[in-house]
Each structure stands twice: as structure tokens, then as C-alpha cells.
Amino acid sequence: MIRVDIAVLGAGIIGGMTAREIAARAPSASIALLDRAEVAGGASRRSAGLHFPRGGNARVRESTAYSHRFYEQLRSEQPELPIFPVPMSVIASADTFEAEREKYLPLAGLTPAADFTHRFAKAPAETSVWHGHGCHYADVPALTAHLVNQLRDRVVVREGVHVQGLEQTPDGIELRLATGESIRAGRVVLAPGPWLHADAWAPLVGPLGARVKKVVALHIADRPGPDDRLVVLHDEDAFLLPLRERGYWLFSYTCQEWDVTPDTLPTCLTGQDIAEARAVLGRYAPDLASAASSGRVFCDAYSPDRTPLVQPLAGDPRLVFAGAANGSGYRLAPAIAKAAADLVLG
Ligand SMILES: Cc1cc2nc3c(=O)[nH]c(=O)nc-3n(C[C@H](O)[C@H](O)[C@H](O)COP(=O)(O)OP(=O)(O)OC[C@H]3O[C@@H](n4cnc5c(N)ncnc54)[C@H](O)[C@@H]3O)c2cc1C
Incomplete structure (x- = not known):
């Protein structure tokens, strides 16, 4: 013993x-x-x-x-x-954002973006863009x-x-x-x-x-540049992250497959995963949606x-x-x- x-x-x-x-x-x-x-x-x-x-x-x-x-x-x-710092842009419908602005910490320093130009992402009608910081990925x-x-x-x-x-x-x-x-x-x-x-x-x-939910992120085959920004799609609980060190973009969206088990969950993408992710991505970055055909799949524990x-x-x-x-x-x-x-x- x-x-x-x-x-x-x-x-x-x-x-x-x-x-x-x-x-x-x-x-x-x-x-x-x-x-x-x-x-x-x-x-x-x-x-x-x-x-x-x-x-x-x-x-x-x-x-x-x-x-x-x-x-x-x-x-x-x-x-x-x-650990790699990355600047952030948040796209959100104005009403939702005003109601949920407090979710962002003051240190994010969110300011309305006068104009938003991004290599792929666009702000759909009825949405606005805010720029901020305080983000990194590891x-x-x-x-x-x-x-x-x-x-x-x-x-x-x-x-x-x-x-x-x-x-x-x-x-x-x-x-x-x-x-x-x-x-x-x-x-x-x-x-x-x-x-x-x-x-x-x-x-x-x-x-x-607590319950266990599947988590899916797609990889998008396009090499990010040094100035590319994280784009948070606030209304979708999704984000588009330039993984510069990996040489691709990552698109994370909210998968709703619950009560999976880590030992039996297949860790490869299904057609449904890709279709769901593309449906969200297509609203913000239509040119990227068709390039999103690989990714990572696992699960995580969620509290009530x-x-x-x-x-x-x-x-x-x-x-x-x-x-x-x-x-x-x-x-x-x-x-x-x-x-x-x-x-x-x-
Ligand atoms: C695709 C994906 C993308 C994600 N993206 C983000 C993100 O961008 N930002 C973020 O903050 N989080 C993200 N998460 C969530 C984050 O990765 C997890 O919340 C975090 O890794 C959980 O850490 P953990 O240490 O609790 O679990 P784990 O990393 O799973 O560690 C638990 C460990 O326990 C061990 N273990 C289990 N059972 C036993 C046993 N019986 N005996 C001995 N050892 C055991 C396992 O082998 C495992 O190594 C993501 C998750 C996924 C799947």
C-alpha cells in the first residue's frame, strides 16, 4: 500500500x-x-x-x-x-449585445468598430461589431x-x-x-x-x-496571418480562431449532443457535425464554410x-x-x- x-x-x-x-x-x-x-x-x-x-x-x-x-x-x-495573445472582434445583434454586454469583463475594453474588415468574416445585417482585447489561445x-x-x-x-x-x-x-x-x-x-x-x-x-456533451470544432484550411483576429459570434455562442501556430483556422460552435461517454464516443467528424457547423459559419463567413471539412471531436462535462x-x-x-x-x-x-x-x- x-x-x-x-x-x-x-x-x-x-x-x-x-x-x-x-x-x-x-x-x-x-x-x-x-x-x-x-x-x-x-x-x-x-x-x-x-x-x-x-x-x-x-x-x-x-x-x-x-x-x-x-x-x-x-x-x-x-x-x-x-500561450499566444490574439485581438478580438465580437459580432452581435445590437439588441442582444446591449442586454448581454455585462457578460464581457471590463478588461475586454470593447469599443464599437467604426468599420469591420476581415479576411473572411462579415457582419450580417442587423448586427454590429465591437473590438476588444484580453484574449489568448494556448x-x-x-x-x-x-x-x-x-x-x-x-x-x-x-x-x-x-x-x-x-x-x-x-x-x-x-x-x-x-x-x-x-x-x-x-x-x-x-x-x-x-x-x-x-x-x-x-x-x-x-x-x-453534471452531464457530458459532445464538443466539435472544425479546422479550416487557410493559413492565418499575424494580424488576424479572433471573431466571436456572440448570438451563436461560436467563434472563429486563427490558430497561427497550427497553420489553420478553428471554428467552434455549440453542438447539442448530450449524454455521450468519452470511451465510446467516436472522435471523428460525422456528416451531421459538418452540416451543423457549416450552417452557422455560412451566415458569417460563407467563403469559409465549404473549406471546413476537417476538425476535432471529443466531449466535456457540463454543470447544471x-x-x-x-x-x-x-x-x-x-x-x-x-x-x-x-x-x-x-x-x-x-x-x-x-x-x-x-x-x-x-
Ligand atoms: C474540441 C474541444 C474544444 C475545446 N475548446 C476549449 C477552449 O477553446 N477553451 C476552453 O477553455 N476550453 C475548451 N474546451 C474544454 C476544455 O478542453 C476542458 O474543459 C478541459 O480540458 C477539461 O480539463 P479536465 O482536466 O477537467 O479534463 P481532462 O483533460 O479530460 O482530464 C481528465 C483526466 O482524468 C483521467 N481519468 C479519467 N478517469 C480516470 C481513472 N479512472 N483513472 C485515472 N485517470 C482517469 C483522464 O485520462 C484524463 O486525462 C474544449 C474541449 C474540447 C473537447
Whole structure:
């Protein structure tokens, strides 16, 4: 039996950030970070990695502001990290935008665009355009791997270890691995991404009411230039992101396929995915719609009120759930990690 003070289960961007936060704040604690795959092998591997200063409710906006400051500082301390600033334009129907303007943080500095010229996108009739900033995108798997790599002398990182059982005992939380080993941890942060309903914790996580939704983004074969802007299609909850370092544009739209499971979901596009995405894209960038024929597919965990879930499970303060970030797990990871560390360190 291996014993540690704190185990973080799941080495995606949220588990990785949480292990980093705990290690910084509890220098003498023994910590293990466990993943059944490799670091950032889950939803984080497919993330578009967009951070932009918007939040659907006050708590998400507060978390966004925290994460924004965190990433700014990280980037200034480690400029080599794969985090790339990008200017933003928001296209929205004027009425909707006035009603929902508060969703954008003041730091976005949104100002009406006198004229909007974009290589592809156009503002349809009855819409207006605002310019803003405070956005970046990241290579999420590379960033996660980098941050976890920096922890390896301090934290036991175990990849390829499937946690098949989780039991609350008087002496700690016992994690049973598929290797036959057990780890007893004083406290556990469960950051399983979309693996919400694994047998080992389904009865504990079920009452949170979180669900898993398919997430699709199309890749558009056209090399972005250095001045290309992120275009947020506010009314559609979609965006067009110039992934300069990858050499293509990414179009993210809202897919409504719910209650999928990460182990059985095909990670390739269907004809329906392409048709749905093109229908949205065609209204704003008709020339691009036909070029959108490849992409990335996975899923993410969503909470009932669209606020990430960071809370003890089954009333046990030793066992903290962190996740369900509603397709914004990269953007909100620093704030989620802070909240999880606050709880688990008591
Ligand atoms: C296509 C796509 C585009 C996206 N774009 C954006 C974006 O632009 N901006 C943004 O902010 N967010 C975006 N997201 C969402 C974001 O990627 C996720 O919210 C985030 O990656 C979730 O991180 P996580 O650490 O919770 O989950 P994951 O990265 O899935 O990590 C969970 C880990 O837990 C491990 N695990 C699960 N079960 C077990 C077990 N039994 N034993 C051991 N380990 C286990 C998994 O192997 C996995 O590595 C996107 C998601 C997708 C799919």
C-alpha cells in the first residue's frame, strides 16, 4: 500500500493546475498525480485553448478575471510557454449585445468598430461589431505537460494507471489501481474531466447533476496571418480562431449532443457535425464554410447552472470534486485549481 497526503486524480489541465497549486501551498505534503492515460490525454488534448474575457454569470466572470491574471503572470514569468495573445472582434445583434454586454469583463475594453474588415468574416445585417482585447489561445496539451514536468521532482506523477475503485475509509481514501496496487491518500481531488460516470465514483458524482456533451470544432484550411483576429459570434455562442501556430483556422460552435461517454464516443467528424457547423459559419463567413471539412471531436462535462463544480463529495471534506467547466476548462482552470486547493487544504 502506497501512502500519500494528497492524491489528484486526473492529469488534465484542471488536475495538473490543481497539483501545482497544492504543491506550492503545502510544501511538506506528499502528493501524487494519477492518470489512466498520459498527462493531458483526455479533453485537454483536444482543447482549442481559447481564453477570452467573458462569463455567463457573476461567478464565472469572477473566475475568468482570476484566471486572466494568472495566465498573464505565468506568461510574463515563462515567456516560452505556448500561450499566444490574439485581438478580438465580437459580432452581435445590437439588441442582444446591449442586454448581454455585462457578460464581457471590463478588461475586454470593447469599443464599437467604426468599420469591420476581415479576411473572411462579415457582419450580417442587423448586427454590429465591437473590438476588444484580453484574449489568448494556448496549446493546452503542451502547456499542461510543461507545467506537470516542472512538478516531477516534487510530485509523484503516475501515468497509465487506471483508478478502478475509490473507497472512503476512516484512515483515508483508498484508490485501487488496475495494476493491482492501492494508494491510500489522506485527501483526494477528483478531476476526471468527462469521465464523470466511471464505476469507481459514479454514485458519489451522480448527485452533482453534471452531464457530458459532445464538443466539435472544425479546422479550416487557410493559413492565418499575424494580424488576424479572433471573431466571436456572440448570438451563436461560436467563434472563429486563427490558430497561427497550427497553420489553420478553428471554428467552434455549440453542438447539442448530450449524454455521450468519452470511451465510446467516436472522435471523428460525422456528416451531421459538418452540416451543423457549416450552417452557422455560412451566415458569417460563407467563403469559409465549404473549406471546413476537417476538425476535432471529443466531449466535456457540463454543470447544471454552467458554473464549474468544486465541492466535497458525499459531504466528505477529504474528497473534493473539481471540474464540469462547461467547455471552458482551459480558461477557468487556474480559478478551479485555486478553489480546489482551498477546499482540500482546509
Ligand atoms: C474540441 C474541444 C474544444 C475545446 N475548446 C476549449 C477552449 O477553446 N477553451 C476552453 O477553455 N476550453 C475548451 N474546451 C474544454 C476544455 O478542453 C476542458 O474543459 C478541459 O480540458 C477539461 O480539463 P479536465 O482536466 O477537467 O479534463 P481532462 O483533460 O479530460 O482530464 C481528465 C483526466 O482524468 C483521467 N481519468 C479519467 N478517469 C480516470 C481513472 N479512472 N483513472 C485515472 N485517470 C482517469 C483522464 O485520462 C484524463 O486525462 C474544449 C474541449 C474540447 C473537447
